[in-house]
Structure formats: C-alpha cells, structure tokens
Amino acid sequence: MKRERVRRxxxxxxxxxxxFLAAGIAAAAPQKEEPAGRKSGATPHGPQFAVPKxxxxxxxxxxxxxxxxxxxxxxxxxxKDEHTGVVLNHAQGQRWCLDxxxxxxxxxxxxVNGQRIGFDESYQLCGQCHGDKYRDWRxxxxxxxxxxxxxxxxxxxxxxxxxxxxxSFKPLQPMPPPVRPExxxx
Amino acid sequence: xxxxxxxxxxAFRMSRRKMMKGVAAALGALALPEKDAPAVVWEAFFQxxxxxxxxxxxAKVLAxxxxxxxxxxxxxxxxxxxxxxxxxxxxxxxxxSRCIGCRRCMYGCVAENNQSREPQIHWIRVLQLNKERxxxxxxxxxxxxxxxxxxxxxxxxxxxxxQCESPPCVKVCPVQATWKERDGITVVDxxxxxxxxxxxxxxPYGARxxxxxxxxxxxxxMNPETHYLGNRPRPVGVVEKCTFCIQRVRNTPGxxxxxxxxxxxxxRKFGNLLxxxxxxxxxxxxxxxxxxKEDLNTRPKFYYFYAT
Numbered sequence: 001m002k003r004e005r006v007r008r009x010x011x012x013x014x015x016x017x018x019x020f021l022a023a024g025i026a027a028a029a030p031q032k033e034e035p036a037g038r039k040s041g042a043t044p045h046g047p048q049f050a051v052p053k054x055x056x057x058x059x060x061x062x063x064x065x066x067x068x069x070x071x072x073x074x075x076x077x078x079x080k081d082e083h084t085g086v087v088l089n090h091a092q093g094q095r096w097c098l099d100x101x102x103x104x105x106x107x108x109x110x111x112v113n114g115q116r117i118g119f120d121e122s123y124q125l126c127g128q129c130h131g132d133k134y135r136d137w138r139x140x141x142x143x144x145x146x147x148x149x150x151x152x153x154x155x156x157x158x159x160x161x162x163x164x165x166x167x168s169f170k171p172l173q174p175m176p177p178p179v180r181p182e183x184x185x186x
Numbered sequence: 187x188x189x190x191x192x193x194x195x196x197a198f199r200m201s202r203r204k205m206m207k208g209v210a211a212a213l214g215a216l217a218l219p220e221k222d223a224p225a226v227v228w229e230a231f232f233q234x235x236x237x238x239x240x241x242x243x244x245a246k247v248l249a250x251x252x253x254x255x256x257x258x259x260x261x262x263x264x265x266x267x268x269x270x271x272x273x274x275x276x277x278x279x280x281x282x283s284r285c286i287g288c289r290r291c292m293y294g295c296v297a298e299n300n301q302s303r304e305p306q307i308h309w310i311r312v313l314q315l316n317k318e319r320x321x322x323x324x325x326x327x328x329x330x331x332x333x334x335x336x337x338x339x340x341x342x343x344x345x346x347x348x349q350c351e352s353p354p355c356v357k358v359c360p361v362q363a364t365w366k367e368r369d370g371i372t373v374v375d376x377x378x379x380x381x382x383x384x385x386x387x388x389x390p391y392g393a394r395x396x397x398x399x400x401x402x403x404x405x406x407x408m409n410p411e412t413h414y415l416g417n418r419p420r421p422v423g424v425v426e427k428c429t430f431c432i433q434r435v436r437n438t439p440g441x442x443x444x445x446x447x448x449x450x451x452x453x454r455k456f457g458n459l460l461x462x463x464x465x466x467x468x469x470x471x472x473x474x475x476x477x478x479k480e481d482l483n484t485r486p487k488f489y490y491f492y493a494t
Contacts, residue, residue, distance in 0.1 A: 136472075141465050141472075144452030147442065148439035149440055150271075161451070174334075176331070177289075177329040178292075178306055178308055178328065
C-alpha cells in the first residue's frame with residue numbers, strides 16, 4: 001500500500017517535471033530572436049539591414065532634381081554631355097545605365113523583376129548576380145561589419161567598398177613596416 | 187696548554203655555509219623596495235597572484251593602478267577586471283582571399299592596446315607570402331614596403347596570438363603568471379610575470395613580446411579604457427600579447443576587436459564559437475578553413491579561411 005503511494009508520487013513528480021520543462025521550452029522558443037545576419041527572405045520590403053548613407057558624389061542626389069524635366073531616352077548609347085566620369089567597367093558588354101537605374105523614377109534602382117528599390121537597399125540589386133557574396137554578406141562574412149559582436153551591428157553597402165561602375169577593390173598604400181631588429185636604437 | 191677544540195669554538199669561524207647564507211640574505215635585501223619607498227610600492231611588491239585576490243583586494247589593486255596611471259598619463263584612466271561572459275568561447279577568422287597587407291590592423295592594435303611606440307611593440311605581424319609557394323613561413327617577408335598593396339603574385343597573412351586551446355606558453359610559465367581564461371583568452375598578470383621569457387621561446391607563432399625598455403607611450407595617445415589583464419600600461423621586464431581586446435569584448439554588448447574594426451577589406455571576423463548563429467561558426471561551417479601549424483596540436487582558435 002505504502003509502496004504503491006510512493007510510486008504514484010514518483011510518477012506524479014516525473015510528469016510534473018516533464019510538464020514544467022515542456023512549458024519552459026515552449027515559453028523560451030518564441031523569445032529566441034533571429035539574428036540580423038541570417039534571414040533568408042528573398043526580397044523583403046523596406047531596408048532590412050542597418051547601413052550608413054550610400055556614398056553619393058556630393059550634390060548628385062536626388063537625381064530627379066535634374067531628370068524630372070528631361071524626356072527619358074531608352075536607347076542604349078554612350079553619354080557625351082553628362083556623367084562622363086562614369087566609365088562602366090562591370091560587364092559593360094551586357095548592360096548599360098537603365099538596366100539598374102529606373103527609367104521612370106531616377107531616385108530609385110530597378111531589379112530585373114521590375115521592382116523599384118531605394119539606393120539604401122542596393123545590396124538586393126548586387127545580389128541578383130552575386131548571390132554567393134550576398135549570402136556571405138548577410139551572415140556578416142563578406143565585407144566589413146562593425147558594432148557589437150554580441151549586439152547591434154552595422155553593415156556597409158556593397159558600394160561603400162566597390163564602385164558599382166568599376167567594382168574591383170583599389171590598391172592601398174600600406175602603413176610603414178616595423179623596424180628591423182638591426183635598426184632598433186640602443 | 188689550552189685546549190684547541192675549546193679555542194676554536196670561541197673564535198669566529200667563517201664557514202662556506204655561513205658566508206653563502208649572508209650573501210643570499212644581502213641579495214634578497216637588495217631586491218626589496220628601498221627604505222623610503224612609498225606605500226604603494228610596498229603594496230605592489232606584496233600583491234598576491236591575480237587569481238588569488240579576494241573581491242576587496244581586487245578593488246584595492248585596481249584603485250591603486252588607476253591612481254598611478256592617471257597621474258602618469260594626466261587623464262582619468264579606468265582599469266577594469268571584467269570577468270568572462272558565461273557560455274562564450276571566442277574565435278577569430280581571417281580571410282586570406284581578402285587581406286591586402288595594408289597593415290592597418292597592426293597600428294589599430296597599437297592605438298587600442300597601449301603598446302610601446304618607441305621601441306616598437308606590435309602584437310600583429312603581417313607576412314607577405316608567395317602565391318606559388320603558399321603558406322611557406324620560411325619564405326615569409328615581414329618588411330615589404332611597396333607604394334601600393336597588394337603586390338602581384340603575393341598574398342598576405344597577418345599573424346597574432348592564436349589563443350590556443352592547449353597553449354604551450356602557459357605550460358612553460360614557471361610562476362603561472364599566464365593562463366587561459368574560461369572564455370578562451372590567454373592572459374598575463376603583468377604584476378606576477380618575472381620576465382623569464384620561457385613563454386616567448388615556447389610560442390610557435392612569435393606572438394609574445396617583451397618589454398625591454400620603459401614603454402614609449404605618449405600620454406596623448408594613451409587609451410584610458412583598460413583591463414587589468416589586457417591593455418593597461420605594462421612595466422619594464424614583462425611579456426605581453428594579444429588578448430582579443432579583452433577590454434572591449436567582455437562587455438555586453440561588447441565591441442568588436444580593434445583589428446576587426448579597422449580592417450578596410452573586412453577580412454577579419456570575430457565571434458562566439460559556442461553560438462551557432464555567429465559569423466565565426468558560419469565561416470567554419472561554410473568555408474575552407476585551416477589553422478596555423480596544426481601539427482603542433484596547440485589547437486588555435488584563430489581560423490584562417492578562404493572565402494572565394
């Protein structure tokens with residue numbers, strides 16, 4: 001009789017613990033935040049990553065300041081009067097300005113599916129071709145990410161390091177080498 | 187006739203043993219702080235090993251150091267002893283396909299960690315290697331100085347403390363002045379280090395550096411945010427090393443290390459190895475990764491990788 005009771009108590013305890021654990025897991029699960037770098041959504045709406053302002057040439061943005069009164073010319077051609085500083089060195093055989101810049105709204109960029117995006121989301125545009133880099137960038141592995149290793153992080157846009165019209169990273173002057181042992185002052 | 191034995195016992199006899207005792211005592215006395223030394227010198231002299239300090243003793247030591255450094259560098263210097271964060275094991279990634287050898291990390295580290303500028307101490311060394319020969323350390327060049335980097339046919343490999351899981355430097359320390367913390371960072375108690383440099387001989391990565399002279403650290407350049415086991419000013423005659431910017435990374439939230447922040451190409455990655463969502467785990471799980479001198483079984487937590 002007594003043993004039976006002990007057993008029942010034990011069973012009760014075990015099930016109570018199990019219940020408690022399950023409840024704990026259920027309560028804990030939704031609290032787990034998805035880190036900023038690992039979202040897999042294809043084309044989300046609105047800026048998803050905290051980025052600084054795009055590096056525009058001073059005075060050039062908004063583009064509509066000049067373009068709003070101009071009639072758009074959709075024919076592929078070399079620009080002779082304006083934007084002569086832009087020399088396309090980025091698959092120049094396959095594309096030109098209006099493949100990435102939107103013809104109707106010059107303050108926006110254009111994805112291949114026709115969706116317009118802001119210049120602060122240009123990573124989506126780059127990611128259309130450079131999917132592997134985009135994937136690494138979102139994880140914080142391609143490119144530079146600063147901030148807190150266990151908190152808020154700041155991304156850079158692709159165009160902060162790569163000129164979109166000429167994207168290869170430009171060589172830098174190195175900082176001075178260390179002093180050779182034989183040149184150390186006594 | 188006087189007894190010779192009795193006379194000998196009364197006379198002053200300088201035996202070898204006695205003399206050696208005297209010499210030892212005199213030498214010992216010389217090593218003590220001088221008679222008029224201020225109380226802080228005596229306190230520093232009798233300070234216990236860092237890991238044996240009680241909370242009150244630790245607070246006292248930190249206050250004493252803060253006072254000393256603030257007077258020396260003419261600014262409010264903070265010396266903290268922030269403990270490791272539970273569930274964190276730091277890991278580091280370095281993308282060899284990105285590094286261009288610009289040495290920004292070398293100097294960013296010096297600015298953050300209060301190394302001596304003159305004579306120079308660098309915790310990071312950037313090696314220029316030949317693409318055809320690969321990671322061949324016999325062929326590494328540390329003093330390259332072209333007008334622009336990267337140079338054709340070369341790649342670059344920065345080397346710093348690899349924060350080994352079995353650190354040989356810790357094994358050889360005769361006084362246990364250096365040890366591995368719970369979060370995987372190998373640290374030095376500069377007040378306990380006797381400067382024997384065994385650890386420098388034991389380290390296969392050349393990551394430890396000795397203070398031969400008083401640190402040439404201009405007060406204006408001194409970083410006042412310091413950690414006892416990290417970037418506080420070091421005395422002469424002790425060994426120092428990279429601590430993954432312990433003064434930054436042990437906070438919640440904690441900043442990335444100075445070298446990660448300063449790298450212009452984003453080749454440097456840092457994070458928690460125990461967090462499956464961290465970028466360092468992404469690197470290890472998705473990229474081609476190697477560790478330096480794997481055959482020595484030091485088990486570094488510094489992962490070189492190749493992202494492209």
